[in-house]
Amino acid sequence: MNVDLFGRLSNAFGPPGNEGEPREVLRAELEDFADEVRVDRMGNIFFHHNGEKGRPRVLIDAHTDEVGFIVTYIESTGFLRFSNIGGIVPGVMPGQRIRLKGSKGPLRGVIGVKPPHVMTDEERKSVVPVDKLFIDIGSDSLEKTKEKGCRVGTMGVFDVEFVELGDGYIRGKAFDDRAGCYVMAEAFKALKDSPCNIVAVGAVQEEVGLRGTRTATWQVDPDYALALEGTFAVDMPGVGPADVVTQLRKGPILTIADRGIIVDQGVLQALMDAAEAESIQYQFKKPLMGGTDASAIHLVKGGTPTGVVSVPCRYIHGPASVAHAEDIDNSVRLVEAFVRRISSI
Numbered sequence: 001m002n003v004d005l006f007g008r009l010s011n012a013f014g015p016p017g018n019e020g021e022p023r024e025v026l027r028a029e030l031e032d033f034a035d036e037v038r039v040d041r042m043g044n045i046f047f048h049h050n051g052e053k054g055r056p057r058v059l060i061d062a063h064t065d066e067v068g069f070i071v072t073y074i075e076s077t078g079f080l081r082f083s084n085i086g087g088i089v090p091g092v093m094p095g096q097r098i099r100l101k102g103s104k105g106p107l108r109g110v111i112g113v114k115p116p117h118v119m120t121d122e123e124r125k126s127v128v129p130v131d132k133l134f135i136d137i138g139s140d141s142l143e144k145t146k147e148k149g150c151r152v153g154t155m156g157v158f159d160v161e162f163v164e165l166g167d168g169y170i171r172g173k174a175f176d177d178r179a180g181c182y183v184m185a186e187a188f189k190a191l192k193d194s195p196c197n198i199v200a201v202g203a204v205q206e207e208v209g210l211r212g213t214r215t216a217t218w219q220v221d222p223d224y225a226l227a228l229e230g231t232f233a234v235d236m237p238g239v240g241p242a243d244v245v246t247q248l249r250k251g252p253i254l255t256i257a258d259r260g261i262i263v264d265q266g267v268l269q270a271l272m273d274a275a276e277a278e279s280i281q282y283q284f285k286k287p288l289m290g291g292t293d294a295s296a297i298h299l300v301k302g303g304t305p306t307g308v309v310s311v312p313c314r315y316i317h318g319p320a321s322v323a324h325a326e327d328i329d330n331s332v333r334l335v336e337a338f339v340r341r342i343s344s345i
């Protein structure tokens with residue numbers, strides 16, 4: 001695994017609608033490998049690899065945004081009220097360090113939490129809803145907060161640096177979906193000299209309703225598509241064996257059906273055949289759970305046979321995820337093999 005690239009993707013600041021940083025990481029990595037690079041008005045980035053005429057056009061999509069926060073109100077005392085953008089449960093928020101992008105540069109802060117000394121018994125046991133939480137950026141007035149470049153609408157993300165944990169394990173923020181961005185980038189590079197026709201898309205605003213990929217797919221008008229994701233692995237204490245359906249070090253995860261798509265039978269079969277031909281272990285996501293860009297992709301224009309390949313990641317939509325290099329490398333191999341297979345090479 002290219003740890004440096006994965007780390008840069010994970011650390012990049014990209015809440016929905018603010019995907020400039022991860023987009024530029026992808027551009028820097030892929031522009032020498034692409035025949036054409038383009039950014040559309042939504043902020044989606046497209047990397048074209050032009051292969052042989054007559055072969056199908058294959059879209060590989062990963063979303064560049066991550067779950068984050070938006071400032072909704074500034075207290076006269078300088079504290080920020082905020083809301084989450086994308087699914088973050090309030091229980092994981094108190095005490096988290098936050099990085100905001102102010103108009104004068106990055107701002108650091110922390111989601112304040114009462115010390116247990118002054119909590120009532122009931123407060124100690126309960127989860128504080130997000131509208132009762134606040135971010136402290138080290139300011140004592142509304143004016144100072146504004147002076148620092150923070151206003152209503154300023155966005156933030158969890159302030160967590162990417163790190164290797166040893167033995168192939170990695171930890172960082174935004175593995176959903178920078179793991180998918182990584183797999184897309186490495187598969188695109190691996191297919192550089194192939195006769196396949198590929199459009200790799202870094203799509204915006206997935207976490208708020210699969211918005212970017214709709215317009216991106218409309219422009220690409222692909223024959224086949226794959227959504228690449230970082231999805232939840234649940235091999236952890238407290239989850240019973242019947243629920244541990246996806247695990248680290250068991251390979252890429254294939255979707256059969258989720259809340260938004262019933263995966264095309266031909267695409268699913270090609271994914272399984274590609275995995276078997278390459279001796280790549282894979283696992284299935286528990287049916288009918290979750291949703292990805294594929295939900296939108298397969299319904300654009302006349303419809304596109306679409307599949308989903310996901311990297312197993314623990315604790316997604318929280319401050320920090322844990323994943324394993326083996327799964328990431330095998331996801332890259334699987335995507336490359338699938339694109340070749342579906343292109344009949």
Ligand SMILES: [Zn+2]
Pocket residue numbers: 063176177206229230
């Ligand atoms: Zn995602």
